[in-house]
Amino acid sequence: MHAMQYELTLPADYDMAVIRGRVARVGHLLDDWEGLGCKAYLMRERGVNGSPVNQYAPFYLWNTMEGMNRFLWGGGFQRLSDDFGRPSVRQWTGLSYEEGGAAGSPARSAVRLRQAVPEGAELAEVMAEAAREPERLAGEDGAVFAAVAVDTARWELVHFSLWAHEPSKAEGEVFEVLHVSAPGRERLPRGRQW
Known part of the structure; x- marks a missing residue:
């Protein structure tokens, strides 16, 4: 699994209805994208759920590098x-x-938490602890799925979860989910990935 996001x-004063309209028009284009596990079309509005900004920030979980690269270089991202x-474009x-x-339910909210990996920490311990968090979150009421990934260039963890309702047990920035394309979600590897 490979995670990716851009913001x-x-x-x-941006009219966020423009973003909603864009996703309504083009969101379906990745509904059958080969190599994509899941793309959550995410939006934050200034003043809603504590957001200081208006933002469009899709989050991807890829099953294959080929699928991700085809998206980045083959027209979707263009x-x-x-x-x-x-x-x-951030990658983890x-x-x-x-x-x-709630895996079969429509996702309404997403939570993203980015955390620095502490300098001098025992990497095996930090990664093992981080890898347990998706299991905890997935056990909470309303959880669609939860994932964690690491950027080893910045030594940063990203925790990401989708929810069928407003999340109460996940810390981080809250996003509204406008659409989910999940052609290969059932093929995303479960559990710890090493």
Whole structure:
């Protein structure tokens, strides 16, 4: 599993209905994308759920590097870049993934928490502890799924979870889910990935 995300932070007075309309028009284009485990089309609105910004920030879990690269270099990402400029794309290596009890339910909210890996920490211990978090979150009421991944260039963990309702047991930034494309979600490897 490989995680990926880019963020488009928009002006404070930006009409977020434009983002909603865009996702309604093009969200289905990745519903059958080969190599994609799941793409959550995420949005935050300034002043809602504590968000200080208007932001469009899709989050991806990929089953294959080929699928991700085909998206980045084969046209999918180019449409976004043409419309909004080319954002920086963050990538993380998967550590753990778990399905929740609400796996068949539509996702309404997502939570993302980024954490620095402490300097001098025993990496095996930090990664093992992080890999247990998706299992805990997946056991909470309303969890669709939970995942954790690591960026070894920045030594940063990213915890990501989808929820059928407003999450109460996950810490981090809360996003509204506009659409989910999940053509290969059932093939995402469960549990710890080493």
